[in-house]
Amino acid sequence: MTEQSTPRPMIQAPSLPGPHEGYMPGFANDFETEALPGALPQGMNSPQKCNYGLYGEQLSGTAFTATPPERTWSYRIRPSVKHSARYTKIDLPYWRSAPNVDPDVISLGQYRWNPVPHTGDKLTWLTGMRTMTTAGDVNTQVGMAAHIYLVTASMVDEYFYSADSELLVVPQEGRLRFCTELGIIDLKPQEIAILPRGLVYRVEVIDGPCRGFVCENYGQKFELPGRGPIGANCLANPRDFKAPVAAFEDREVPSTLTIKWCGQFHLTEIPQSPLDVVAWHGNYAPYKYDLTTYCPVGAVLFDHPDPSIFTVLTAPSGVPGTANIDFVLFRERWMVAEDTFRPPWYHKNIMSELMGNIYGQYDAKPQGFVPGGMSLHNMMLPHGPDREAFEGASNAELKPHKLDNTMSFMFETRFPQHLTAFAAKEAPLQDDYIDCWDSLEKKFDGTPGRK
Numbered sequence: 001m002t003e004q005s006t007p008r009p010m011i012q013a014p015s016l017p018g019p020h021e022g023y024m025p026g027f028a029n030d031f032e033t034e035a036l037p038g039a040l041p042q043g044m045n046s047p048q049k050c051n052y053g054l055y056g057e058q059l060s061g062t063a064f065t066a067t068p069p070e071r072t073w074s075y076r077i078r079p080s081v082k083h084s085a086r087y088t089k090i091d092l093p094y095w096r097s098a099p100n101v102d103p104d105v106i107s108l109g110q111y112r113w114n115p116v117p118h119t120g121d122k123l124t125w126l127t128g129m130r131t132m133t134t135a136g137d138v139n140t141q142v143g144m145a146a147h148i149y150l151v152t153a154s155m156v157d158e159y160f161y162s163a164d165s166e167l168l169v170v171p172q173e174g175r176l177r178f179c180t181e182l183g184i185i186d187l188k189p190q191e192i193a194i195l196p197r198g199l200v201y202r203v204e205v206i207d208g209p210c211r212g213f214v215c216e217n218y219g220q221k222f223e224l225p226g227r228g229p230i231g232a233n234c235l236a237n238p239r240d241f242k243a244p245v246a247a248f249e250d251r252e253v254p255s256t257l258t259i260k261w262c263g264q265f266h267l268t269e270i271p272q273s274p275l276d277v278v279a280w281h282g283n284y285a286p287y288k289y290d291l292t293t294y295c296p297v298g299a300v301l302f303d304h305p306d307p308s309i310f311t312v313l314t315a316p317s318g319v320p321g322t323a324n325i326d327f328v329l330f331r332e333r334w335m336v337a338e339d340t341f342r343p344p345w346y347h348k349n350i351m352s353e354l355m356g357n358i359y360g361q362y363d364a365k366p367q368g369f370v371p372g373g374m375s376l377h378n379m380m381l382p383h384g385p386d387r388e389a390f391e392g393a394s395n396a397e398l399k400p401h402k403l404d405n406t407m408s409f410m411f412e413t414r415f416p417q418h419l420t421a422f423a424a425k426e427a428p429l430q431d432d433y434i435d436c437w438d439s440l441e442k443k444f445d446g447t448p449g450r451k
Contacts, residue, residue: 031285092126096134157256236295248276299337343385348382354375
């Protein structure tokens with residue numbers, strides 16, 4: 001990988017000591033941070049006059065009466081209304097939103113794709129987004145979309161925010177820098193970032209080319225799953241999520257701001273950088289999370305647990321126990337179950353499962369599911385191990401075994417996922433994927449006691 005750009009300087013809050021330099025640990029905390037001393041009011045949110053001539057402004061991620069309300073107070077050089085002018089509709093032809101049902105595309109099926117290749121074109125975060133599936137309805141704020149991003153160029157004096165959704169970013173190759181209103185997040189493979197709805201940011205390439213996956217969440221924001229009988233520990237721990245410290249730009253240069261709103265894209269021209277928040281406090285903020293800190297749990301005697309036990313983050317729906325989206329991680333772990341078929345069993349269920357491979361080999365599909373690739377098993381469609389995985393697991397010596405060199409994930413939703421025209425016609429679809437089950441044999445033998 002090669003260096004692609006020199007990150008723009010932003011005036012940042014004094015570094016925190018130790019491993020949290022530039023970040024504050026915790027999930028859904030009430031954070032407070034300032035890039036200039038005394039910029040953050042104390043004891044109140046909206047003083048008559050803010051220090052340094054700043055403007056106080058609130059960004060709300062929930063209704064005011066939600067319990068608890070999610071909001072952040074920012075103290076900025078200009079209020080956001082100065083970063084908004086008349087809008088022009090633009091088209092980003094490869095970024096699509098639900099509902100997006102193409103009559104010429106069949107979404108019913110088991111699908112798998114090779115990695116979407118880099119083309120050599122200059123692509124930014126906006127022009128390099130490729131929607132694979134959509135689900136639900138962006139206008140009623142339910143469902144999701146799954147994307148691949150191909151990014152080779154930094155956004156220069158270009159900024160973006162989504163009024164439709166929060167974005168869960170899963171890098172597969174390359175390193176990106178997210179310069180946001182609330183601070184800087186550097187992101188590399190084996191990490192994820194959560195970018196809230198309404199947050200303005202610019203994306204720069206640190207090492208490229210960059211490729212990864214995005215889950216665009218139209219519904220309630222991601223939260224940590226309830227651990228239930230697991231108790232207080234394991235899975236994703238709040239302390240391992242990192243929110244950025246305050247950082248700001250005071251740059252007067254012609255810029256553009258693109259907004260995604262109800263599935264459409266609108267561009268406005270402004271005379272300065274909108275990343276001018278000098279201090280902020282609140283619980284509505286971007287995060288990064290290191291996937292290698294995820295502590296999986298599993299069966300220690302017999303049977304394979306449901307994949308819900310590997311949930312990192314969940315976006316709830318209005319139906320208890322049924323998620324709008326679950327983000328599930330399959331990473332290195334020990335397999336020790338006795339007299340048990342250890343890989344995921346054959347199944348079909350109400351949830352639609354879109355998987356991506358970050359690196360290594362997935363145990364249920366030892367061939368064909370390669371790093372950077374994706375698969376889709378839509379709602380109520382059967383799927384499970386191919387013959388090689390089935391035969392290997394059925395006849396293996398059941399000693400403790402470490403699943404190593406593996407990291408895959410799943411965007412799982414209660415809604416059917418519809419393929420885009422890009423996914424069906426341009427992305428590198430493995431036409432023979434459905435054939436991976438053809439060689440499964442009839443093994444039935446009616447002899448009593450025969451296995």
